[in-house]
Amino acid sequence: MKSSTLQDAVTECVDRYISGDWSRYDCFDKYPEWAPDISSYLSIVDSLNHLPVPMTAKSLRTGEMLLSGELSRMQAPRSPSLTERTAIILDLITIKTRLAVVSMSLVLAILAGSSVTLAATISSPNSPLYDYKLALEQAQIELASESTLPALHMEFADRRLREMKNMETNSDPILFSKVSNKYKSSVESGLDSLNSLAEAPTYREESTSFELARKQYIERLDYHSELLVVEATKDSLNIHKRAPLTEALAVAVEALVKTPTKIPVQPIQQLPDELLSPKTFRTPALLENDDASVQSSLETDITNIPTPIESEFKGTLTAVGTEALMVDGRRVFINSNSPRPQIIGVPIVGSPVVVIGHLQSDGTLLALKLTVGNLVNKDLVGEQLPIAVTITAPKNENTSTTPSNESDDAITPPQNETSTSITEDISTTTPSNESDDAITPPQNETSTSITEDVSTTTPSNESDDAITPPQNETSTSITEDISTTTPSNESDDAITPPQNETSTSITEDVSTTNAQVIPEGLFTITGSIELLTDESITVNGITIRIGIDEESSPPSITGVVATGLIVKVEGRVVSGNILEAVSITALIEDQFDAETNINGEENPSTAPSTEPAEEPDAPSVEIN
Amino acid sequence: MDDPTEQSNDRIDEIIQKAVSLDSDAFGELYREFAPRIHRFVSYRVRNHDLADDITNQVFMKSLKAIGKYDHRSVPEFNAWLFRIARNTISDHWRRSRPSVSLETLKGSFELVDDNDELDRIANREQLSKAMKQLTPDQAEVLSMRFGLSMTHREIANILNKQEPAVRALQFRALTTLRAILGEGDTPA
Numbered sequence: 001m002k003s004s005t006l007q008d009a010v011t012e013c014v015d016r017y018i019s020g021d022w023s024r025y026d027c028f029d030k031y032p033e034w035a036p037d038i039s040s041y042l043s044i045v046d047s048l049n050h051l052p053v054p055m056t057a058k059s060l061r062t063g064e065m066l067l068s069g070e071l072s073r074m075q076a077p078r079s080p081s082l083t084e085r086t087a088i089i090l091d092l093i094t095i096k097t098r099l100a101v102v103s104m105s106l107v108l109a110i111l112a113g114s115s116v117t118l119a120a121t122i123s124s125p126n127s128p129l130y131d132y133k134l135a136l137e138q139a140q141i142e143l144a145s146e147s148t149l150p151a152l153h154m155e156f157a158d159r160r161l162r163e164m165k166n167m168e169t170n171s172d173p174i175l176f177s178k179v180s181n182k183y184k185s186s187v188e189s190g191l192d193s194l195n196s197l198a199e200a201p202t203y204r205e206e207s208t209s210f211e212l213a214r215k216q217y218i219e220r221l222d223y224h225s226e227l228l229v230v231e232a233t234k235d236s237l238n239i240h241k242r243a244p245l246t247e248a249l250a251v252a253v254e255a256l257v258k259t260p261t262k263i264p265v266q267p268i269q270q271l272p273d274e275l276l277s278p279k280t281f282r283t284p285a286l287l288e289n290d291d292a293s294v295q296s297s298l299e300t301d302i303t304n305i306p307t308p309i310e311s312e313f314k315g316t317l318t319a320v321g322t323e324a325l326m327v328d329g330r331r332v333f334i335n336s337n338s339p340r341p342q343i344i345g346v347p348i349v350g351s352p353v354v355v356i357g358h359l360q361s362d363g364t365l366l367a368l369k370l371t372v373g374n375l376v377n378k379d380l381v382g383e384q385l386p387i388a389v390t391i392t393a394p395k396n397e398n399t400s401t402t403p404s405n406e407s408d409d410a411i412t413p414p415q416n417e418t419s420t421s422i423t424e425d426i427s428t429t430t431p432s433n434e435s436d437d438a439i440t441p442p443q444n445e446t447s448t449s450i451t452e453d454v455s456t457t458t459p460s461n462e463s464d465d466a467i468t469p470p471q472n473e474t475s476t477s478i479t480e481d482i483s484t485t486t487p488s489n490e491s492d493d494a495i496t497p498p499q500n501e502t503s504t505s506i507t508e509d510v511s512t513t514n515a516q517v518i519p520e521g522l523f524t525i526t527g528s529i530e531l532l533t534d535e536s537i538t539v540n541g542i543t544i545r546i547g548i549d550e551e552s553s554p555p556s557i558t559g560v561v562a563t564g565l566i567v568k569v570e571g572r573v574v575s576g577n578i579l580e581a582v583s584i585t586a587l588i589e590d591q592f593d594a595e596t597n598i599n600g601e602e603n604p605s606t607a608p609s610t611e612p613a614e615e616p617d618a619p620s621v622e623i624n
Numbered sequence: 625m626d627d628p629t630e631q632s633n634d635r636i637d638e639i640i641q642k643a644v645s646l647d648s649d650a651f652g653e654l655y656r657e658f659a660p661r662i663h664r665f666v667s668y669r670v671r672n673h674d675l676a677d678d679i680t681n682q683v684f685m686k687s688l689k690a691i692g693k694y695d696h697r698s699v700p701e702f703n704a705w706l707f708r709i710a711r712n713t714i715s716d717h718w719r720r721s722r723p724s725v726s727l728e729t730l731k732g733s734f735e736l737v738d739d740n741d742e743l744d745r746i747a748n749r750e751q752l753s754k755a756m757k758q759l760t761p762d763q764a765e766v767l768s769m770r771f772g773l774s775m776t777h778r779e780i781a782n783i784l785n786k787q788e789p790a791v792r793a794l795q796f797r798a799l800t801t802l803r804a805i806l807g808e809g810d811t812p813a
Contacts, residue, residue: 007796014799018771044802047752048771052667052676055660059677063659064652066681070688071648169720234678236720 009034010041017042018049125163125175134182141189146196150213153190154220157183161224164245165231173240180244184251187224190217191255198260218259218329222318224252233565246564256319257326261364310368311359317351317372324364327355331364341367348372523579526568526587529561537561537569537581544569544579559586633699640696651691655684658703662710665772668764669714671753679717683710700776704783707773755805763798766791 009031016022024042028035124130137156144152160183167176194217197210228249232242315328324333332355334341341357351372357365527540536543546555561567561584571581636657642650663680670676686709687694694705756764765784769775775783777791784791 007793010799011792011796014795015777018774040803041799044799044806045771047806048767048802051749051752051756052664052772053673053749055663055677055680059663059680060656060659062677063681063684064655067651067655067684067688068648070685071646071651074646074688236678236717 004031004034006034006037010038013038014041014045017045125167125179126171146193147209147213149193150190150197150217153186153193154217157186157190157224158220160186161227161248164241164248165227167241169236169238169241171240176240176244180248183248187221187251187255191258195260214259214261218256221252221256221259225249225256225319228252233562242564253319257324257331259326259329259331261329261331310356311365312354312356313365314352314354317348317353320348325353325367325370327353332357332367332370333364334367334370342369343367344369344371522570522572524568524570525579526566528566529563532561532563537567537584539567539569542579544571544581546581546584555581556583557585558583561586636699636702637696640699640702644691644694644696646692651688658706659684661773662706665707665710665768666714668756668768668772670717675717679710679713683713686713700779703773703775704779707769707775707783751806752802755802758805759798759801763794763801766794767798770795 013022013027013031017024017027022030024039027038027042031038137159141149141152141156160179164176164179164183167179194214197213228245231237232245232249237245313327313330315330317325317327318329319326324331326332334343354371355365355367356369357367359365525539525542525544529537529539530541531538531543534546536545538544555569555571559567566587568585568587569581570583570585571579573579636654639650639653639657643654659680662683663676666676666679666683667673670679683706687706690709694702696702756767759767762784766780769780769783770777777788777795780786781788781791786794
């Protein structure tokens with residue numbers, strides 16, 4: 001006879017089981033009549049106990065850092081008292097006689113109404129006093145000395161950043177835009193003032209002051225970049241907040257790249273005698289060309305060209321821009337009119353790099369070759385230059401020739417482990433050649449891949465992204481732009497078909513074969529997500545089918561995948577030139593900054609309103 | 625000899641009192657003590673691990689801002705206070721989110737796992753997560769509080785403004801529903 005109800009038995013057993021008082025067998029002993037039922041209930045309890053994935057030590061540390069940062073802000077001293085402010089301002093008035101009328105009126109306003117000023121200094125963008133706060137800041141700028149201007153501008157940029165961060169997601173988009181523009185303005189003004197310091201003769205001598213101002217400026221920008229990466233990639237953001245944050249991030253990164261360096265004393269270097277005599281540079285690959293005009297166009301008298309000083313240094317990549325990179329604080333141009341550099345590997349912030357280039361009089365470097373070293377996935381932290389696109393096509397018995405012409409982004413993908421590559425851009429000797437970003441990733445060691453741009457003789461075709469697939473293991477592969485042999489066509493995404501396994505394979509821009517079906521193969525694309533739908537993902541302007549439909553299996557997804565995030569998409573090229581993703585890997589994952597804040601506040605004591613009991617399960621992909 | 629639970633409560637009591645005066649060390653200790661539990665609670669309500677991390681951190685940021693106004697009396701009350709913040713934060717999250725599912729939540733389905741045990745665990749978690757969605761809001765909340773926050777029936781009853789037997793009944797019905805869905809036994813009549 002069962003002396004108790006199942007509910008009583010289960011409730012007692014569950015309670016005592018989870019408190020550790022009873023084991024499973026204690027429960028059976030106590031309620032033998034319900035033993036089989038109790039057993040199954042306790043299995044459910046076990047499952048429930050194991051349901052949540054425990055918080056990782058890393059997450060705990062991140063949270064602690066967040067709280068610590070927030071506590072510091074909360075404990076920071078408040079604005080100085082009225083007396084202190086008045087003294088400071090009066091002092092400034094005596095020092096700076098060139099006080100503008102607007103500044104003077106603001107000072108009077110400060111003296112007259114301290115409470116208004118205090119309110120203004122802490123006012124948020126949606127406050128009526130916000131414009132007054134901006135005017136006060138402008139007055140401070142008017143009064144500041146030149147040497148303190150960069151820091152002051154960055155202090156105001158800090159404020160704009162905090163304001164953007166703390167604004168509610170549902171705030172007025174115009175306000176977001178206003179604060180974002182102010183942020184941009186502060187960063188750019190800071191850069192301008194730093195440039196003025198760099199150019200001022202006094203500061204060439206007082207390099208310490210300049211270096212200090214520059215260091216502070218870079219530190220703030222570094223901090224801004226990291227913070228903005230975290231903020232702009234939060235899932236909870238809507239487009240109104242994400243867009244200005246992303247824009248601000250671009251501004252910060254661009255400013256980092258443009259940060260001036262001290263003008264160094266040009267080292268005196270005795271040039272070798274042979275460099276003083278006229279030289280003719282000829283491109284070996286074209287010497288056999290019978291066309292005299294072509295030959296003559298390839299002959300360049302370099303007598304009048306000053307010999308640049310070649311320099312090599314190693315460092316860590318701290319910022320990546322379209323025009324230049326920052327390596328340990330030094331600006332390295334990668335997209336100047338000088339010889340286009342060979343870039344081996346994908347330049348990612350934080351990667352160790354070796355740069356060989358021409359040292360400029362302003363201390364910057366025109367890169368000739370940039371090698372990214374020791375890249376592994378765990379190093380993929382921070383921004384990644386959205387240029388790495390690799391198409392790996394399967395081997396094909398037939399040699400395929402797909403011509404190409406002018407290419408804005410000619411990218412030669414990684415080669416296999418046993419070949420080497422020679423990338424030669426003849427545009428250095430032929431001014432008509434146009435290729436903005438010729439990038440050659442790591443090559444193999446034994447075979448040879450030659451990438452040539454000969455479009456100067458055949459300027460008809462244009463392609464924005466010429467993508468060369470990996471070469472086979474033993475053959476010599478040649479990536480060549482031969483517009484002379486091809487009709488004029490334009491293609492944005494040209495993908496090179498598979499190579500021959502044994503014969504010399506020629507890999508070219510397929511701009512002329514745009515209508516052809518690309519043979520099936522594999523590809524890898526790394527870059528930021530421009531568009532994400534439930535059917536496709538667009539990275540670097542290339543749309544890849546996600547394949548979440550009934551016809552194909554969905555891709556494996558690692559990390560948070562959302563618009564604006566940097567991801568690596570691997571997949572295959574299926575018939576009809578369709579790229580289909582097999583895996584999507586977020587490259588910025590779990591990246592929290594100590595200063596990351598939450599958006600919005602609420603009264604914790606307020607009882608919750610209608611709360612969805614379950615996680616929404618609509619079959620759509622989240623797009624922010 | 626003193627009860628270890630009581631000793632622990634005394635220690636936490638002391639930490640909370642220091643944290644109320646914005647002692648950073650104390651708040652850090654409080655975070656280390658309570659964050660894993662809040663995270664567990666949040667994990668029952670959102671299946672995305674990263675999101676659970678994020679919401680947990682938001683809970684403590686909010687509690688940091690509000691702790692100055694918190695009138696501390698006992699550890700269970702503090703627990704309940706923290707829980708209410710967590711509950712509100714999750715509500716806020718769902719209010720802000722559109723009814724969609726992120727790709728991340730699909731991740732579990734596509735994970736490639738070599739270890740069979742791990743595969744089983746993932747499969748079980750997925751099954752249980754789906755089964756949890758069949759519970760009523762009250763049932764889900766009781767289980768989250770009971771297993772996520774290790775709250776007693778009395779504490780849960782106070783928060784939900786219900787009688788203890790009602791909470792016990794909710795727990796039983798929730799477990800029975802899960803048992804039926806997961807095929808652990810027959811549904812009682």
